[in-house]
Amino acid sequence: MGDNIKQINIWQDKAASAAARRDASLAKVEPKLEGIPDVLPLSSQELPKSVLTPRELQITEKYSVTELLKTNCLTELLWDQAIARAKQLDALPEPKGAFFGLPISTKEHHGMVGENVVTSASYAAWVDKEHGSNLLYDILYSEGCVFFARTTQPQTIMHLETSSNVYGRTVNPYNRDLTPGGSSGGESALVGMRGSLLGVGGDIGGSVRCPSAHVGIYGFKPTAKRISVFGQRANMAGKETILSTPGPMTVERDALELFMKVVVAAEPWRIDPSITAKAWTPYRFTKPLKIAVQWWDGIVQLHPPMRRALEEAVAACKKAGFEVVDWNCESLGHDEAWDIISGLYWPDGGEEVMNLMNETGEPILPLTKFIIEEQPSVKKMTVQELWEICARRDAYRARYAKAWTDTAANGEREVDVILCPPSFGAAAPHEQSRYWGYTSQWNLLDYPAVVFPVTTVDPAKDVKDPNYVPKNEQDRFVYEMYSPEKYVNAPVSLQIVGRRQYDEKVLAALVEIERAMGRP
Amino acid sequence: MGDNIKQINIWQDKAASAAARRDASLAKVEPKLEGIPDVLPLSSQELPKSVLTPRELQITEKYSVTELLKTNCLTELLWDQAIARAKQLDALPEPKGAFFGLPISTKEHHGMVGENVVTSASYAAWVDKEHGSNLLYDILYSEGCVFFARTTQPQTIMHLETSSNVYGRTVNPYNRDLTPGGSSGGESALVGMRGSLLGVGGDIGGSVRCPSAHVGIYGFKPTAKRISVFGQRANMAGKETILSTPGPMTVERDALELFMKVVVAAEPWRIDPSITAKAWTPYRFTKPLKIAVQWWDGIVQLHPPMRRALEEAVAACKKAGFEVVDWNCESLGHDEAWDIISGLYWPDGGEEVMNLMNETGEPILPLTKFIIEEQPSVKKMTVQELWEICARRDAYRARYAKAWTDTAANGEREVDVILCPPSFGAAAPHEQSRYWGYTSQWNLLDYPAVVFPVTTVDPAKDVKDPNYVPKNEQDRFVYEMYSPEKYVNAPVSLQIVGRRQYDEKVLAALVEIERAMGRP
Structure with a gap:
């Protein structure tokens, strides 16, 4: 380490600079926030009530800006910019745009509209480096939204948690000892406590779905090239072996489809010609769904609360008259x-x-x-x-497509969607997110997938099976991670997956399945 | 060379094996063809009349199988297979499939349906190597077509001509001293003399359009991933930096859209999930076209007949009331x-x-x-x-997309299509096809493009400008290549280009422009 002192100072100085920027942005909040306890409670869900005024609380229950989240989810609060933007919108003769006045939070590395934007992507080397807007945010902005907060991502933007040398660790708003997931974990922490109603993440291995699942919100990863990444700051520019896609993260189911509809209606392919030129065409089921249930992925077994969530959802689907079959992964590698x-x-x-x-x-x-x-x-x-x-990769994708197509062999109906876990369990304790298979599978295949909240961990119901014999080392690692008391009240979510490019069908299936579960 | 004698024997033996296979396949023709002159005329267009019986000629004027073309365009005649297939189709209780009974010729390296298929892709090393069908041909076959001939491609399948050590040189049916283009030059030679009415080529730099243009037939390169290459034999499997696409080559304009409609209707994305899941939706213009004319590409000037073809087409478009503007390439690099x-x-x-x-x-x-x-x-x-x-590449594509989008700035209508040359001139003399820019440009951009016949070289009209001063070395090479007498009667074609993924619009524009030219 001795030889590296100068280098170490570099990253520490950089991190200090990013922290100063964040703190200065938080200091702008008026009226000042007071009453944050020195020792934070495990759950942040009640914190806003102890800090905000009644009037503020009344507002945040509808469209919250819960600034001092102590989940450490923000890289920057856009206080001045948001106020100025709101005034600008207020001055218009009439509302204009599908997102008129709507506050939207965003993952930091995507960049941001406006002047003097810096974007680090959580790399110390990029702290204070200028990087402006991207096509997606230009579209959202032209639809009248108010960008008000930028959120954290982990080092390399390639963890299913959210920790970096620049911004530190982001924690789960339901339980500080658990991760909010990643890489869009700043978004999930913020949206998960209604500090934002709609945020934008990005997903190349689970980075929208994992964090959304871990805080019980809705998150959608469309097929790649439905939404543009044009203009984002990222590593390995020009790499096309596996593609990331932005996706919405939100407290409200119907906001997913609204987001997609608005973004696709802007015809982004006229600016980013790599985008698929295809209108967003909402799908309507005319028959009861045919659902294939993936009970596990053939490698790592589910924790008890995830298993229960799947059982409950399947029971509801069957009760609603859906056709339910098994999705047997063991043979699909x-x-x-x-x-x-x-x-x-x-x-x-x-x-x-x-x-x-x-x-x-x-x-x-x-x-x-x-x-x-x-x-x-x-x-x-x-x-x-x-x-x-x-x-x-292409051979694997073709093999999987054939397996799906073959569900319609023998004159049966083809499976509409796969219902599956978005993870082996609820949000993991910090540093334990070392199994990506339940989300990355659908990135490799480029299948659209949505996560939605189902239940929360219940120690009474979700007991550990002491006799379970792990099937392999990964399975053992995951099995040993579980004990009910670690996860009290942690949200448990499920995932719905469609064939590549059947984005609209996936969101339609979400509506059907939630209705079956009693959520109109 | 001395050390290579053993190696040299290898490729010569391989080429002999391929030639024997081809000759054996041609020997199956009944009744035997007689009367082929020892010294072949410059044009092959009259040859069939001197060889075929009146009854055969009557047939070939509608759906010709002109086997012994002496353009050297075949790698194999599928005589037995085609007869057997025709009998099989005849035995069906009723016609079935969009291409029921239609003979289709195909580029050899794609592979072929059936038993004991070998595919060399014109590499000596691959002669006699087994390689079967591909998704596209399976679709065509399931629609009832009769595959009857496989056609040549050049070494590496990356020339705009068609010559290889395995099959020798394919010549232009209008003039043996000119190339039929490439790399789908076996197809163009065959279809160009109505030895086939519909063939399948492939295009990654002009390989459907250049040969089609050089023989005065219709050829369409759709946007990549509209038609599948799944199962083709090709080099560099896994390369995705620039993509090839199959495309139809045909004597009849409307066959292009029929081909696309049928192939897309089969939903190939269920087998090859890389294919864009989008229905084929014929486009209808509701206003007069807005056409941008690319008079040259900023690098190489057009030969006089190509310039005249463009002028004649533009005059017809203006007369028809289309809006015509210039497409200025100089600034687009x-x-x-x-x-x-x-x-x-x-x-x-x-x-x-x-x-x-x-x-x-x-x-x-x-x-x-x-x-x-x-x-x-x-x-x-x-x-x-x-x-x-x-x-x-991506930055260039974005820059070009912006240029197109900007044609709608200032409240004007956006350009519908670009009308441009598919080459600097008519079919080049052999070994002279060293400028790809007029076709490869649209491969880099992945823009759909169709070529169609316009005129033929006329020495009286298409005189060389003796005072022209070439702008660069490539321009000089192309300028010096031209003298009218080399190109007598050679077809001259034009190209229509659309924005990426606007395949249907390009084919609709073809209909409009041909109508303007008096071709209902």
Whole structure:
């Protein structure tokens, strides 16, 4: 370490600069927030009531700006900008735009509209680096929204948690000992306590769905190239082996489809020609759904509360008259899918991001090491090796598509959607999110997927099976992570997955399944 | 060369094997063809009349199988298979399928339905190598077509001509001294003399459009991922930097849309999930077209007949009341586009295909050297360099999309299509097809494009300008290539280009423009 003192100062100075920017932005809040306890309670859900005025609370119950969240979910509060924008909108002769006046929070690395924008993407090296807007946010802005807060993401934006040397650790608003998920964990922490009603995350391995699931909100990962990433700050520009997509995260189910409709209606393909030129066409089921249930993925068993959530949802679907079949993954090689996608994440062996972190000497965090250094398939590839793994990816995708198409063999109806867990359980304790398979599977396949809240952990119901014998090392790790008292009140969510490009059908299935569960 | 004698024998033996297969397939024709002159005329257009019986001629005027074309366009005649297939179809209780009984010819490297299929892709190393069907041909077959002939492609399938060590040189049916274009030049030679009414080619730099244009037929390159290449034999499996697409080549305009409609209606994305899941929705113009005319590409000037073809078409469009503006390419860097795409073709510096050719010692042909060794941007790339050039590609595409969108600035209507040359002139003399810019531009952009016949070279009208001063070396090469007498009667075609994914609009514009030219 001795040789690195100068470097270490670099990243520490950078992190201090980002913290100062954040704190200065929070200091703008008026009236000042007072009454935050020195020792924070485990759950942040009641904090707003102890800090906000009755009038503020009345407002935030509808469209909250709960600034001092102590979940550490913000990189910057856009106080001045939001006030100015609200005044600008108020001055218009009449409301204009689908999101007129709606506050929207956003993941920091995407960038931001306006002047003097800096975007670090949670890299110390990029703190204070200028980076402006992107096509998606320009569209939202032109529809009248008010951007008011930017939110944290983890180092490399490739953890299913949210911790970085620049912004520290973001915690779950239901339980400070649990992760809010990641990589859009700043968004999930904020939206999860109604500090924002609608936020924008991004997903390449679960980064919208995992955090949404962990705080019990709605999160949607559309098929790639339905929404543009044009203009975002990201590593490995030009990499196309596996694609990320932005997605909405929200407290309200119907906001998902509204978001998609508005964003696609702007015809983003006229600016970013890589986007699929296809209108958003809401889907309507004319027959009872046919649902395939993925009870597990053949690798890692579910924690008891997740198993219960799935059982409850399936019971409701059956009661509603849906056709329910099993989705048997064992023969479909979800382990191979992980082997492929984890290699596709870092075709340069992680060199570019490692260099970026080493520039300032910032420590490589454990979950960064996990996703780069501890994955056997990650290596610095030649172009030929890259083609080989892309060919494997395409063959895998074709095999999975055939399995889905074959559900209609023998004259039966084709499965409409897969109902499955978005994770092995509720939000994990910090540093334990080392199994991505329940979300990354659908990134490799580029299938649209939505998560929605189902229940919360109940120690009385969700007892651990002491006799369970883990099937492999990953399964053992996950099994040993569970004990009911760690997860009290933690939200438990489920996931609905559709065939590639059947985005509208997935959101229609969400409505049907929630109705079956008694949520009109 | 001395050390290579064994290798040389390898490729020669392989080529002999392919020739024997072809000749054996041609020998099946009954009744036997007689009367082929020893010295072939320059044009093959009258040959069928001297060889075929009156009854055969009567048939071939409608759906010809002109087997012994002497354009050297066939790799194999599927005589037995076609007869058996026709009998099978005849035995059905009623016609079934959109292409019931329709003979379709196909580019060899795509593969073929049936038993014991071998596919060489014109590589000596792959002669006699088994390779079966592909998704597209399975779809056509299930619609009742009769595959009857497989056609030549050049070495590496990356020339705009059609010559290989395996099959020799394919010539233009209008003039043996000219190329039929490439790489789908076997198809164009065959369809160009009505030896087939509908064929399938493939296009990654002009390989459907260039050959179609050079023989005066219709050829369509849709946006990539509208039609599947799933199952084709090709090099560099897994490469996705620049994509090829199959496309129809036909004597009849309306067959293009029929082909697309049928192929998309089969929902190929259920088998090949990379295909865009979007119905084929015929486009109807409700206002007069707005056409942008690309008079040249800023690099290489047009030969006089191509210039005249464009002038005649534009005059017809104006007379029909279309809005006609100029498409000014000079500021859009078509030279940069070539620099990018030529690099994207060979991210391994051509190593894989060079190795494949060296396996048998087959000579590297001049146009192969041209497209691999003589392009400055071709190099063996690292993954980082690959990302860089992909990022350049994406930036270029975005810049071009913006230019198109900006045609609607100032409250004007957006340009519907670009009308442009598919080449600097008519079919080039052999070995002279060293400028791809007029077709490859639209591959880099992934814009759909169709070519259609306009006129033929007329020495009286298409005189060379002796005072023209070439603007650069490429322009000089192209200028010096022209003298009217070389090109007598050669077809001259034009190209219509649409925005990415606006395939249906391009085919609708073709109908409108041809109507304006007096072709209902």
